[in-house]
Amino acid sequence: MEIIKGSAKFILGLDKLTQIEKWWEQNPSAPGIAMVGRSNVGKSTLINSLFGNKTAKTSKTPGRTQKINIFTFKITGLEEHDFYLYDLPGYGFAEVPKQMRDNWNVIMDAYLRGLNDKTLIFNLQDARHPNQVTDKQFYDYINPKEIEIFLIFNKLDKLKKQKERAALNKLKPDIYADYKTVKQIFFVSAHKKQGLDPLEQAITGYMDRFIKV
Ligand SMILES: Nc1nc2c(ncn2[C@@H]2O[C@H](COP(=O)(O)OP(=O)(O)O)[C@@H](O)[C@H]2O)c(=O)[nH]1
Ligand SMILES: [Mg+2]
Known part of the structure; x- marks a missing residue:
């Protein structure tokens, strides 16, 4: 099974509490994946690499508007189903204005409150700078909600030395021990x-299972 490249279509962007509540009301058991991470960690690049080159551009909003951008996508062999991709608002801008942080919380709270058990959350981190302050804050925020996270370390190509990669790999047991919400870890260069x-296989495998339950 593969994600059909170019099948991703932007359907809507949500930035209001009531819109998000309405989305989950209308789509209570939609199977999908969600991407979240610090700004600049490579979310758009990863989305384009997984779903086809022009996917994330469709949703490019000027400035720093924080929105949940929703796409549908298709998987080979499961063409009759629509799966959902959520590009979640990034966190950890430098000198983030308080108003924006508050807004992030409002949007994410509404999203996570309605979250079904058929949506996988992928948290992207920079392989060169794992576990930054704002990443830790994200886990502090997510922990009490008992949500499962798939952790993706991106920009692996920036770790030139085998030693650096080995060091990152050795962090794995600590991460699993420290962050109970982390269920799987991936290393990629978007x-x-x-x-x-492996990431694509995890996605298609889960989506296949989700439509059968
Ligand atoms: N070297 C390297 N650069 C990357 C990688 N992924 C993204 N980038 C770069 O990081 C910057 C931010 O990427 P973007 O996808 O816009 O990040 P976003 O803010 O999380 O959506 C861009 O200049 C990308 O070209 C990667 O795997 N390796
Ligand atoms: Mg982006």
Whole structure:
């Protein structure tokens, strides 16, 4: 099974509490994946690498508007089903204005309150700078909600030395121990399209299972 490249279509952007509540009311058991991470960590690049080159551009909003952008996508062999991709608002802008942080919380709270058990949350982090302050804050925020997270370390191509990669790999047991919400860890370069096969297999495998329950 594969994600059909170019099948992703932007359907809508949500930035209001009532819109998000309405979305979950109308789509209570929609199977999908959601991407969240610090700004600049490579979310758009990963989305484009997984779903086809022009996917994330469709949703490009000027400035720093924080929105949940929703796409549908298709998987080979499961063409009759629509799956959902949620590009969640990034966190951890430098000098983030308080108003924006508050807005992020409002949007994310509404999204996570309605979240069904058929949506996988992927948290992207920079392989060179794992576990930054704002990443930790994200986990502090997510922990009490008992939500499962799939952690993706991106920009692996920036770790040139085998030693650096080995060091990152050695963090794995600590991460699983420290963050109970982390269920799987992936290492990728969205830019160089490296390490994407296991990630894509995880996505298609889960979507396949979700439509059968
Ligand atoms: N070297 C490298 N650069 C990357 C990778 N993924 C993204 N980038 C770069 O990081 C910057 C931010 O990427 P973007 O996808 O816009 O991040 P977003 O803010 O999380 O959506 C861009 O300049 C990308 O080209 C990667 O795997 N390797
Ligand atoms: Mg982006």
